[in-house]
Amino acid sequence: MSRGLLFSGHSVYINDIDDSVNCKILKFADDTKIYQAIYLEQDICKLQTNLCTLVASSEDWQMLFNVDKCKVINMGYNNKHSDYLMNGSKLESVNEEKDLGVIVSDDLKWE
Numbered sequence: 001m002s003r004g005l006l007f008s009g010h011s012v013y014i015n016d017i018d019d020s021v022n023c024k025i026l027k028f029a030d031d032t033k034i035y036q037a038i039y040l041e042q043d044i045c046k047l048q049t050n051l052c053t054l055v056a057s058s059e060d061w062q063m064l065f066n067v068d069k070c071k072v073i074n075m076g077y078n079n080k081h082s083d084y085l086m087n088g089s090k091l092e093s094v095n096e097e098k099d100l101g102v103i104v105s106d107d108l109k110w111e
Contacts, residue, residue: 020057021050028100032065038074044082055086073097075106 023036023046034054036047058064067086072093074081084091096105 020053023047023050038080044080048084051084051086071097073106075108
């Protein structure tokens with residue numbers, strides 16, 4: 001009987017995901033966030049490129065993102081709002097989002 005090696009959780013697969021993106025990334029359990037200051041059109045393109053890179057990486061590891069649960073929150077008053085896509089689907093833009101039990105709003109207030 002041969003013995004295999006079993007890894008529990010996703011951390012083995014996602015720990016190198018930071019290497020593939022050129023923006024800030026936060027990971028906790030099965031939750032991944034990327035963020036970047038948006039001042040110019042190039043910043044929007046850079047963030048979209050990073051989203052595409054994350055999707056490609058998730059496909060390579062066969063650990064797909066649930067696009068229906070992915071959202072965009074534009075923080076700050078001078079932030080250029082833009083639409084972002086994952087797998088060809090437009091991500092929902094929200095004014096607030098619950099993150100690890102805390103509701104964070106686009107004006108950076110929290111509950």
